[in-house]
Amino acid sequence: MAKIKTKFVCQQCGSEASKWLGRCPGCGEWNTMVEEVAVKKAEITLTGMPASKPKPISMVDTSAMPRLLTGVGEFDRVLGGGIVPGALLLIGGDPGIGKSTLLLQVATGIAEKYGSVIYISGEESAAQIKIRAERLGKISNNLLIFTENNLETIIVEALQHKPALVIIDSIQTMYSPDIPSAPGSVGQVRESTGKLMRFAKESGIPTAIIGHVTKDGNIAGPRLLEHMVDVVLYFEGERSYAFRVLRAIKNRFGSTNESGIFSMEQHGLAEVTNPSGLLLAERPQGAPGSVVLVYMEGVRPLLIEIQALVSTTCFGMPRRMAAGFDYNRLLLLMAVLEKRVGIMLANQDAYVNAVGGFKIVEPAADLPVVLAIASSFRGTAVDPSTVVMGEVGLTGEVRMIGRVEARIAEAAALGFKRFVIPAGNLSSLKLARTTGLKLIGAASVSEAMEAVFV
Structure with a gap:
């Protein structure tokens, strides 16, 4: 029988303590320690990873990693030329800034070129997503909508369909049955991201996840979340203005100096080719x-x-x-x-x-x-x-x-x-x-x- 223990984890920085504390010893914030019941497993293994041995870096083959072009030029520009197979992307931004709209446009572009795309929504119904897609004027039969919160079920479905891209909207609504805590908690976010990282690397299927942000503008959850993923993108802009800026804060496959500029129009996000004018x-x-x-x-x-x-x-x-x-x-x-x-x-x-x-x-x-x-x-x-x-x-x-x-x-x-x-x-x-x-x-x-x- 698995041994169950209780611990307290900071919602801001992920610091742990054996008892409740009013002030986090890691980040110094008040009233951020929440109780978590952790299941201690005897062993955690990664299955499906090919056996490998140390070899010179000059002999590493990268020819099998062609980038996927999304059809959204500014998005591809920020990533350094498209999405790398097996990459795990994190997109953050203020509520209502257009994160879901952007990724829906990306999903449609990938579906038209490379095959099926699974869009997993834990916040909206399938009908709501279709209404947004109709407003964008882009409907593709290769775009599969899946409304589910259980991460185990999501991974099973993704492995069966073998899509070109998986989109999670959002990571704070997902939960893993292995962690007996509510969705959005520090433990759930950390465990869910870890499983998605293993899924992306083992299957070679690129995965994009949307992350909520706190009032300070940081992605909600432990800071470890940004360290685990391959790419961290922030979608920014004033809601009263039409302009939106997509910035790469972290990019293991390209430069972090690039930025994409969009304009929020009636039919979705439009690329701005001449923003200065x-x-x-x-x-x-x-x-x-x-x-x-x-x-x-x-x-x-x-x-x-x-x-x-x-x-x-x-x-x-x-x-x-x-x-x-x-x-x-x-x-x-x-x-x-x-x-x-x-x-x-x-x-x-x-x-x-x-x-x-x-x-x-x-x-x-x-x-x-x-x-x-x-x-x-x-x-x-x-x-x-x-x-x-x-x-x-x-x-x-x-x-x-x-x-x-x-x-x-x-x-x-x-x-x-x-x-x-x-x-x-x-x-x-x-x-x-x-x-x-x-x-x-x-x-x-x-x-x-x-x-x-x-």
Whole structure:
């Protein structure tokens, strides 16, 4: 008879304790320890794995691992060229952001090219999934819908059908009979993911699982979950905006610098092939407080408009607000403007916005934010054909940034002719690639303002 014991596991980090604790000893969070009844098995074995012996890495054959193209170009781009057979993918994102819609489109693309796909749903009925598929306008007889929560039953059905892809929606609704705890608990998520990993590796069938996220934006369950899978993708975006960004946080088969950009339309997610043109389509001409930045979304350059509004405050304490930009970074840059340039903002409300719902996190946005604030404060517009980029230090210097040539090439393709960049980057540019463009190197914020406000 199996020996049963009780333990307490943290829902945030997976730390274990023999008794209940108010505060987790691992992550320090309060009231996250939950009771689990674990069944201790005598032995756990992996069956079906081919016997192997150590051999030189140069003799390892990879020709039998052709990638599966999903038909969703941006999805394939993020993965590095398609889905690798036997891979275990984890897709996370906020509720309602479009995770199920994205994977339903991927499932349809795989079903049309490679054969049957099993879509396992533990949250929706088969009728609900069909309604979504009809809205997307893509119905395939090779797409099999299976509403089930028992992981043992799911694996048996998958081994019988031998599909080209298995999709689990979502891992928090699945349960294994071996663990006597509720679906979504730390033990169930860990055990279910482990079984799916063994299934994918032994059968060679790629498996994609959807994971819920916590209020902090992390995938719910133990952190071990992200270590077990081969690929971790995050689907992000503001629900009030149409744009969605798919990022690879972990990818054992490719780069994590790629990103895919989608637009949520009436008929599902549409790939955005020219996001820069769409982001600047409604940009006002000659309006103070508007500056264009070339932002690197992974390795893809995007042109984003930075807007600032500065007005005299009606209260004793001026307000500072930032949308799509770090609030503390905004305070730092405004302090640099006051101290190093002499623009007094102590009695001014300041608002900064990155148009399009993108969250700007790289240092190259510092100089555009500074110049947008100065432009709004002075009431002077920046030349519409000018692009600004650069990191700003506390002494007012403009520091070098990465991938300047790629940024300039993207902006030049959209008709921009004038570029204000860090002086350090100007000396390292290959002039042959920038023929016909006016490049201005700025070593400080003061020099950048002199170049912009002529």
